Amino acid sequence: MTMNAVNALLLTDLAVDLPAGVRQQRLTETLRLHFRCGAVALLRLDGDGEFLRPVAVDGLSSDALGRRFAVKEHPRLAAILRRREITCFHHDSGLPDPYDGLVIERPGEPLHVHDCMGVALDVEGQRWGVLTLDALVVGTFDARARQELAQLVALVEAVVRLTRLEVALRAAQQSAGAPGSGHAASREDGDMVGQSEAIARLLHELQVVADTELPVLLLGETGVGKELFAHRLHRLSRRAARPLVHVNCAALPESLAESELFGHVRGAFSGAVSERPGRFEAAEGGTLFLDEVGELPLALQAKLLRTLQNGEIQRLGADKPKRVDVRVIAATNRSLREQVRDGAFRADLYHRLSVYPIPIPPLRERGNDVLLLAGRFLELNRARLGLRSLRLSAASDEALRRYPWPGNVRELEHVVSRAALKALSRGARRSDIVTLEADQLDLDLGVPAVAAPDAQAAPVPSAGDAAPRSMRGIVDVAQREAIRQALAGHADNWNRAARALEIDPSNLHKLARRLGLKASAGPA
Template identity: 45%
Template sequence: MASVLIIEDEDIIRNALTRLLERHDYSVASAPSVEEAGDAHDLTSFDVIIADLRLPGASGMEVMRLAPGVATIIMTSYASVRSAVEAMKCGALDYIAKPFDNDELLLAVRRAVKEGRLERQNAALKADLSRDYPVAGIIGDCVPMKRVFERIAKVAPTDTSVLILGESGTGKELVARALHERSRRADGPMIAVNCAAIPDSLIEAELFGHEKGAFTGAVGMRQGLVEAAHGGTLFLDEIGELPLPAQARLLRVLQEGEIRRVGASVSRRVDVRLIAATHRDLGQLVADGAFRDDLYFRINVMEICLPALRERGDDIVDLARYLLERTYKRLKSPPLRFSQETVRCLTRYPWPGNVRELENAIERAVILADSAVITPELMALPDRQDQPREPGRRTAPDLSLEDYFRQFVLEHQDSATETELARRLGISRKALWEKRQRLGIPRPRQRSVDA
């Protein structure tokens, strides 16, 4: 039963409201003033407070300061736009003018009860999440992940630019969201942009906006993604793919706090915090002339390095169990668990696609599972425990990411299609093709046409 406190100095109205709400199964307490209500009750214990604006002593507005977080409805005989705006600014959920309609009041109370409970549930869920998983749901207890958590805790409250480094699929966007949610900008927008997914010819217009007629096809003015992040956080994933002209514009945003839309003659002020991420060696790109050194120094104020999944020890099993539970719930499947053999294979497999590959493998296994147990076969995991080491072949810890990729593709390309290979690696078919070209890994003749 929801509890309501009525603070009203007119006995007739207070008693009528009490009877009305009790008839609709609310638990009701009342008082003629804010002072008496505070003396008699714990104001924060109610689901809803209905307070008259004009009361003897403290105004009804004062109750919102004394009971923060409690849904408050302000009512008055002196309704005006100004007082309504003032009440809403102070945090009132609703504003009702006397004489009020009973149905209108009951509707406002029901809405207040519902929203108040949702807020409390949300706060409880966030508290549970923070307790179980220290940073925005990111799971990890190994030493490298503890260093990541410590770095996030230190840099998140600042406006410092952050560069997140790590292989593809390690969860760089999760770290960026954790930084945003723990910053002073958490109530502002977070705009995430994958620089590799936007064609070079369009990226400046997408990031910085354009004026009507700035180029062929610009039939109207358009706000850019940087401008959309005003007051919040701009996350540029794969910043190493940003073309040099766009890098120059981004540098101006960081140095001067302003942007100029494509085709515009006037600059606009913007207030954004930049978080960038890449799996590439930006220092080498600077040396090669593919990345501006002044921009590199601007974004590389604070680095957060994410370890590859193969370097995280027992975290792999904990993360896999978390992802399994989340996946079977999302897919509305019965509860599932890993077999002991699967757990052993999880820790021995090198995971070249990192967390993204693990997540894809688990989703496929959940879809294919006919029993409550996930086997290595369902996840397409090789059992490497008894496999002899081939002469001249390096073990997992000795391999670079590109060597892992090459070894994985060569081992599985005869038994898997390009689509299956890409899915198991946690990348797109286009990315698989591009890596094949760059590393010189030809496709086998019998699979030159992939069904």
């Protein structure tokens, strides 16, 4: 492809209406074809300039788009960023290449990158990121190639600038001029990894509801990232400049839960030697995130409901209420509908919290996002373990796609971390290009998917059911059977059953709810 043809293609793409991702992808494909190289990547500075994140690649493995390269750990990228001129690294360069083992010109082989050429990109007078080209043939990037890339830099920056403007315009149209949301919406978020339709719908829904003052209930299985999406809601809201306070309701001791949320005055209880504000006051003007809200005791649920209705709190031991201005985002991996039906959660509080429920899709419904997320965790572990390169084999890619991920993103992170350690324990050297094979992932492709919160509950297995596959499952079965036997031996009296099991009654009820056993509203 001649320089005239390259210029014509890029100018045509600038003149027509294309989705942002498509325009940038076409850019990398055109450059790879013209320079006859193994891979081209367009990377954007992220995390206040600490990372470079690929936004479009051609010729790299499927997980490359999910990676985030720490600039301080990749001297080639750092060198390209520092200069405005074309930077080249020849085959005898002693600096490690961030794409070693990721170029797929010959799939399945961990190929070393021989030559590299790159240039820093500026947008509106600020350093935006870099463009990199990698070749497996020595001498690909000769003087003519360097001169041609220098001539194309202005067009590449024009593509980046147009994409940025289009993203900002769409964000402004969605926010409809609401105060505070426009800037936050156009902010590029490095924590969100995924290109699936399911995640795109979710991000759009979060964008729409973020600028309202409505309570939001995030629903999703364990490990889908509810906390991450709560943070995004806060950042996109008009309260972004104010605090976001996170409360793990499951970790609140029942005896101190009211004081933790609403605060207390001096002398309110034994040990209250001074006044103490609660989490609501700490979140004044901002957002309170109630994680695992289904674990709140019933008595505290009533006080939370009053706060949501009236915008007032009352410190434990205080005579007068106090006004607060706080938006509440709640999250649960349980079916609150079932808890309402079983008397474990107040119906009025459920309806108040779920003004706008948002289900977060499980990983098994996000298609190839699993590979992008795997790429993120591969790069994290490569840096953590001091490896030259960490990649997946083709069989591992397929295994990740097929597995149903009952533990979702959290499980994926642990799988990748464990496999990397296992590779080292089997003799891999840190100077090698380490490839994780499917057997190192330890994935049981027969594991059934987990039912989502508020979906129809599956029957709870008894001790005589098929043996569970994990230690957690074995313990759960044993605990269910112990609770059933204690209740049967004490005429379904929960207090007596708790004493027989040598457990606090309130903790017994929490445990029963977690195990899917129908418990009464509280200790008798």
